[in-house]
Amino acid sequence: MSAVTSPLVWEHVQPAAARRLLTGAIDAFAERGFQATTTRDIASRAGMSPAALYVHYPSKERLLFEISLYGHRAALDVLRAADTGDSPRDRLAGMVSAFTTWHAEHHTIARVVQYELAALTPEHLAEVATIRRAISTQIEQALTDGVSDGSFAVEDLPGTTLAILSLSIDVARWYSPTRRDPAGLGVLYADLALRMVQS
Amino acid sequence: MSAVTSPLVWEHVQPAAARRLLTGAIDAFAERGFQATTTRDIASRAGMSPAALYVHYPSKERLLFEISLYGHRAALDVLRAADTGDSPRDRLAGMVSAFTTWHAEHHTIARVVQYELAALTPEHLAEVATIRRAISTQIEQALTDGVSDGSFAVEDLPGTTLAILSLSIDVARWYSPTRRDPAGLGVLYADLALRMVQS
DNA sequence: CGAATCGCTAAGCGCTTGCTTAGCTTGGCG
DNA sequence: CGCCAAGCTAAGCAAGCGCTTAGCGATTCG
Structure with a gap:
């Protein structure tokens, strides 16, 4: 899409x-x-x-903040746009696939977004942290719904949420466009995430 | 200290x-x-x-290299020491648990090891890259053995190897000792990794 | 004893940093 | 035309950087 x-x-x-x-x-x-x-x-x-x-721009840090803010918003938008399936299974697969693909395709900005948080001022970091919490909630809700309707078996809900997000985020660290294509990676990771949680 | x-x-x-x-x-x-x-x-x-x-020390970079080299060797040692199970299942679970626990327990040095590679000189980076390849091989071999004896079903072997390693490595990015204990995290991640690959 | 060595400090060198200042050029508009 | 604001550059400032130098006191050893 x-x-x-x-x-x-x-x-x-x-x-x-x-x-x-x-x-x-x-x-x-x-x-x-x-x-x-x-x-x-x-x-x-x-x-x-x-x-x-x-x-x-008034400072180098402000430039980083603009990048970080826009990057976080784009990532959250991608997640929300992909949360459209009929079942928790479809929703999780769609979100993991889209989120992973985004991190591969935009690994340059994703690297800045994920690894330069410490360089932000406390005020700017707090603003970005709000978006990060929304991203986490988006995944956790799909898992919760899947546990409720019996399609998922998850013992440690926050831990598993973190693990699934972590898997996609770490793509920004190692991804290189010569190694594999973003869409294929998204499909692989969606499958891995589903296997992690399915009952 | x-x-x-x-x-x-x-x-x-x-x-x-x-x-x-x-x-x-x-x-x-x-x-x-x-x-x-x-x-x-x-x-x-x-x-x-x-x-x-x-x-x-002759330079600041040399200090980083000593840290990076020792940290990589310690991580590889931990992986090898945990590769002792009788079945591929036990071996993978043991390695993921130990590798994850190490990244949580030593998240300070793990952060330096995983995120400061770009600051090394090309020669020092090459030396460290050799150890990184050995770490990857250690996991890939257990997966290969599990596919051979039918206990694992893995379509994309290098991709899945990378994903499992990636999951443990990313612990260094977010881990804080106040959030959860390293051993419990190791157990959770070993379970998630097994579910990812079991047939 | 005297000489040498080790581990360290005070001082500072040459350079680069983020950012500022003063002033130039350009284009729009009365 | 004159005027001004927007967008830019050349030059440079104060501060901080990695690293060096000169030398000092304690210890070791012939």
């Missing part, structure tokens, strides 16, 4: 120079990490002088 | 000042990341002046 496989769209970031800075920052943060990335590096990826960055 | 790093034994690092620098570096790297950690921070955790670090 298009929501899952379509590339991330950044048209809402205006003007174009701000957008070039943002996408350049995503690449740089994913490659080297936030701390090892210099404002000079980000600016040069956008074809600008270092000072131009501060016309559009 | 901090409570976090005490479970691992570092007596082989001599003299004691070098050991204090190393364990201080583990805590600092795990907390802030390699790039955000200063040599002044590491030295002050060991109760020394910054210059004293260079009496024992």
Whole structure:
């Protein structure tokens, strides 16, 4: 489906120079990490002088926050859009498949989203943590419903929720586009998740 | 020594000042990341002046390499020591349980091991990559044996190997000692891994 | 004893960092 | 035309970086 496989769209970031800075920052943060990335590096990826960055963003951290916030929202949107099955089984399979595929397809931004949380200010981290809790709840609800109707057998509900999310999230750490295709990985992981919980 | 790093034994690092620098570096790297950690921070955790670090280690990167190398070797040793069951089922359960427990118990060093690879020099990274391949092989062999004797049904062998390892490794990202105990987590994850592959 | 060695500190070097300042160019509009 | 705001650059500042140097006190040993 298009929501899952379509590339991330950044048209809402205006003007174009701000957008070039943002996408350049995503690449740089994913490659080297936030701390090892210099404002000079980000600016040069956008074809600008270092000072131009501060016309559009007040700080390097703010750039990270915009990326993190948008990335978290996109991931939650993908999860919710995939939560459409008729049975808990279909819902879980659809969500794990979509969430995994998203982390593979957008592994660059996913890496920033998942591994640079510590570089955010406490206020910005709190804002992002709200979205993270919603993501977790989305999976946990499907598991709860499956236990209720007898299709799932789950002893440790929070632990199993965490494990399933963890599996998809860790894709961002190791994924490389030359190794396997995102959609196929989504199918494999949906199957593994189902086997983990089915009664 | 901090409570976090005490479970691992570092007596082989001599003299004691070098050991204090190393364990201080583990805590600092795990907390802030390699790039955000200063040599002044590491030295002050060991109760020394910054210059004293260079009496024992030629560079900050070398300190990371010693930590990464020892951590990888410890993880591989734990896996091999747990590969003692009579059946593929027992072997896989034992290894996943031990590997997961290790990542929870030593999540501080595990974080450095898993997330600071990019800060190593190419030569040091290559040395560590050899151990990582051995870790992967250890799990893959148990799966292969289980498929051969019919106890496992695995369609995508490298993909499933990666998923099982990924599940344990990601524990280092989120684990906090206040949330759950390492041994219980090992048992849960061993069960999840078995359900993923059993025929 | 004197000389050498070990483990350490105070001071600081050369460089890079995030960010600021001053000023230029461009295009829209009366 | 003159004026101004938007978007940019060149230059640079204060602070902090990894790492080096010079030298000091304690210990070891011929």
